[in-house]
Amino acid sequence: MDEKFNYVLKRIFKSRWYPGILQWPTAIVFCVIIFQMLFGSSSPHDNFGTAMTWIFWWSIIPLTFLIVGRVWCAICPFAMLSDFVQKFVGNHRPVPRFLKKYGIWIIDFIYVLITWSDHVFGMVEYPRGSGVIMLLITTGVIVSGAFFERRTWCRYLCFLGGLSGNYSRSAALELRSSPETCKTCNVAACYKGGEQAPGCPMFEFPKTMDSNASCNFCGDCIKNCPNDSIKVSLRMPTKELWFIQRPKVAEAFLAVIIMGIVFVQNITMLDVWAEAQHYLEIFLGTDNYAITFTVIFAIAMAIPVLLLYITSWISSRINSASTYINFARFGYALIPLDFAGHMAHNLFHLLAEGKAVLYAGMAMFGIHVQPTSTAVLSANTIEIMQFALLFLGVVGSAYTAYRISGFNYGPQSNDPKKQAIYSYVPYVILIILLTLLNVYIFLLPMSHRA
Template sequence: MPLFERIKEIVKVVFVYDEEARVDLFALFPGIKRFYRHRHNLFYLRSFGDIAFTLIILLGLFGPQDPKCNVSLFLAWGVWWVSIVMSWFFLGKFWCGICPFPGVGRILQALGISLNREPPFFLTKHCTSFALIFFALIVWTESVTEMKEWPLGTALLLMSILLGASIMATLFRGQSWCRYLCPMGKIIGSAATLSMIELRPDLTKCRTCRTFPCKKGTESAAGCPVFLGAFNIKNNIDCLLCGRCLSLCDKDSPRLNLRNPFVELIINKGRHLTCSLIIPFLIGSQWARFIQHTGPYTVMEQWLFGSDALAFTLLLALGFGCAVQVIRFGSSLFTTSEDPLFGKFSPMVPVLVPLAFTGELAYRLDYFLANIGDVVPTLGRQFGFNFEYLSFSISAATIHWTALALMGIGTVSGNYVLYLFNTRDFAGLIPKKNYYGLHILVLLVSAIYVIMM
């Protein structure tokens, strides 16, 4: 197919909503499929990530503790975090497929240092709650300790996550940490429901399979690291996009599809516990983080005996509670939240996913844009060179307007999801006043962001 026709097909699928429309990127760009089939390519990517990750930790542990003289802070909180958030929309959970955290665990398992047990039932049942607690601890620690100014603290935080993943690998088979407990994995999985990319099986081919090597593996290769297998992939929440199923499947079933980014939000309707817990906490934590350095927060801190820890803890809890109530109220306006076949769902969750995505991107970009002009000079100070003449700055106004533009995109996207619901799955079910009320509710959520910024 000529390049122009490929681009035309891609643009149509991405920008015109159609639940059935997909572009198989493996068929359209065979080089992507070859890239996945040759497992050493993913190995090189993971190795690069492992090296960069190790460098950040070493610089944090043994480098200068003056934030103006240690580039590890920008690498961790600027480059690493912004890359993760940007990947949510464009690459789904691909970041999880090359993440450095399970690296040590994979080595330990390869050496036979693992009990290789099945994850217990209580872990699989309550994994989202555990991951939410871990993410809350990360956000709390990042904010209360001013970790973006503390190289040693940043290194210790990364090492603690690495330790958790490694311990899980010595107890349970595969990448149980990634599937069940990783807070980043749950956040990325929830946000990846907005992604333009999905890995899905060709079920007509899967039905002829009797050995399921994509999940169980073969004598020479392990199966899916998170116990799915291509035939089990129904959404973007758990699949790591690591491509291992592609190299194991002898039926050529896995497909890497390009789609309209709102498709999965409409199909799922917020029925997964992961999204219904993670998304309100992500929004509530963003509100707390945005307001932390404002005047009202200072007053609140004074009321709580001058304790930043107490003030932010209370703010984090209030933010989460308010977001949960907004979602419950919004879902009630849909007039229905249960289906005999589909089960219970929370339709306000997918409406707010775009705002959760753009809110996190705005927060992380604030640090990135405010500090990118000092990266090269910082590198020079750390290693004894004078690069001060390469310093530049991005104005606070530019950063602020960038954040507002992102929130505008999130607001428009949330309202568009509402429109799709009202004209499709909920056609004729939402009273007109409720429908307008839902749009107003989205605007109010967006206004909270703007005020707190």
């Protein structure tokens, strides 16, 4: 059954119609969204652009990363725009060294900045603000495409690319080549390109690729491979996280701060947020929202980072690895819980506000409805689904931490099992602590943002 399914997947990615058949409809919808943000209703719930983007698309996009990896990046309008710009005015310059070295840190910073701007300047509540953000991203894509080769923006600058790179490591889908076949190949058409398709837009070499983080499943390498070596197959979710050979602190850091950002997004939606903000203003001696939010934002991001650092320090006393290495390695173990918390938060938007997308779409055609509710499901049902997600997340993270510990620390000891377990225990405690914090927040009543 798996072989047949993998064969069907490969035929799809090898088709000359893919990904173009998905790119064009996506680009058309994207143009409508931008137009609506800039010139449509000023009410976020009545504006199709903001409703479609922040209630529907932003809510489900993490789920696509878990199921099919970075397939969205293959059909993303920004990627399509970059290719178009390169075709006509591209200089195809090599990627600057500092981008290669610090790209993930830049992505971390942009992701934090956009989230901060959302809350301080009301990006979601102000459709024109959302439109301006989209135009700024479009400008960055055009400039990047005009000067640098391939999809430099997507690989080194796109904040969504950083998020998708982390989550797609846990994906149930992977693209890999056959080492035995590739060993004798000296063509490298998968990377350089050929008659069937251009080279890998994401600077990946399938022959040596061992991660989903940067693969966008565009299918170009499959089309170009003269030996039919590259295949797309199903795998157990989170499996890639177990055996990461070159862990990066920047990627682990992104996973941890996303958890902090989700905390912030949840906290600011709680009914008690206004009262908490009032007490914080008294403590800080200011009623400037930008200042008070920045303080709570920094604290929320710092808490999981500090907890992971302390846990890594404790673990370093046991396994003799440095705190730095433990932080990098076990930061990946938090990705499943990170994803679960993120999706649990997004479920509230999708299922408590989902009908707003339909009503906003109808309003574009002059059909105006005065709904009594925008909820798709009841609050109790949504809460049950959120807790189910958190349960799967804690199981995924706990098991991932166990496999990371066994892979990295067990073989180095005279008693491998004991050494692995001792290295593992501090992270289980951390995962449980973060889960309980998430559960507590989701138990509190929330209000709509958009």
